[in-house]
Amino acid sequence: MNSTPSPYIGFGLGLRTCYFEEIIATNPKVDWFEIISENYFVAGGKPWHYLSQIKERYPIVMHGVSMSIGSTSDVNFDYLDKLKKTINRVQPLWISDHLCFSSLGDFNSHDLLPMPYTEESLTHLSQRLSIVQDYLERPLILENVSSYLTYQASEMNEWTFLAELHNRTGCQFLLDINNIYVSARNHQFDPNEFLDAIPQSAIAQIHLAGHSDFGSHIIDTHDQPICDAVWELFSKFANSHTPVNTMIERDDNFPDFKEIMAELTHARSLAPSNWKNYEYA
Template sequence: MLKPRLGHVNLGLGVGLRTVHFAHILEHQPKVDWFEIISENFMDSAGRPRHVLELIAARYPIVMHGVSLSIGSTDPLNREYLKKLKTLAESINARWISDHVCWTGVAGRNTHDLLPIPYNESTLSHLVKRIRIVQEILERPLVLENPSSYLEFQDSTMTESEFICRMAEEADCGLLLDVNNVYVSSVNHEFDPVQYIEAIPARRVVQCHLAGHTNCGTHLIDTHNGKVVDPVWNLFQLMHQRTGGVATLLEWDADIPPFPVVHAEVLKARKYMDENLPVCDRHFSEESVANPSSTAIPHPASFITAEVE
């Protein structure tokens, strides 16, 4: 039987795959390290988007990033959704599957928004149980991202960073550390973003997100629009120093410029990296979830390893 281990290797600097860039990518085959897709954009597609994705997946590592898992909802887990998620991951040899620490709907309705949760013991227990179930269904690790938020619950009894740290350890899952979200939330809720990043267990961090945001004067909104600001780059540098380097991706989802502009923005990350840091090769647990077989081309940056007993 398989005795899986959850580990990771740094994929390098990647870009979110968006349809407006399909033609450029197919024609020029740019020297980008990897791509991240929005899972829901391809789960039910059998047409050109899926065909293009398969062509790209044959040349580049692909990571799946979802927005509808709704891990924090009180609704039952959507097993049909998880089945589609698993099928897509297997077909494109996805390095890992990620989503957000949030809920997106209730009573079977999807709000298409990433809604915040209260940070307390009851919610933590609820999430840990659901994460373990999802990992068993997917037969691969789940990686969860810290959200940006604009309100807080009076029922919260711990900080977001404490909650996410305990969630990752107790559920034995990976973390996607979005440093832009950390900064946005720190401004909105007046906490120290440096303390937040220092509290996150570095060995759990599998991936990092960078993005631009919109400053509304009294608050920030995570719009994925525009270039990364200096405070976020500084937080990225701290994250990089603490983790030793993880797969880093730029999100740009509004007023999307030509591909070379987006790619150039993520390449700025090199300026904030310490070249003397060792390459990461850490493992989270001996009791995680299994590595599915894959027919796609092999790549050295595989996320999951498995031992045969």
């Protein structure tokens, strides 16, 4: 299954439980919301109660965290069945997960582990992606993960690997600019080289988030404000690319909703005019 371009709908936010009531009460100037897929694998409860109201007002996309598409274990069709049922219920504009592995046999790291960047991995991912997309009957967008180690077996850098995966499969990517910055700092490469190497046709979405800086290394915690360096990377990217759906992601240490909205407003301000939804410009 070849991926088709995702529609451009503007600037979004990660939908988190602590903001449900304020979103419903205030109808904030947000173009779309992204939900964590696995949070909605249950039949009912608080998440569905609020989502049913929010999705009447805003487009919704789905983002998974536990598919482990890069694993060498058998494809988890029980997981895919739950995901497909949730997709059918939510009717998201698109779905995504991470280009990584987190499980191997009965072992689950509960972390997003990077792939070795090899020809063998490209073949493996191409096959797995085809199986997953055929089962779900829709394209799957893959997100680059942050990394804290590299593999001696790797035969190419990450951005060359992503570009080649796109060439072979037509898949699109969710570029997390914070993750690129984290990996660039940890492994001492130029994040602009990464961003410049990914074809425009391969980019479906952007994440902007924060991290924790420990000096010698940084950790992708998504619990801090977006730093100036990540804003600068996004600004340069936006002003050299056609519009890409862009989202503010926060997963812990949640501030007042107005602070998240301020980051969304700042993202809009850094992008050229053709990126803006004029209703909210």
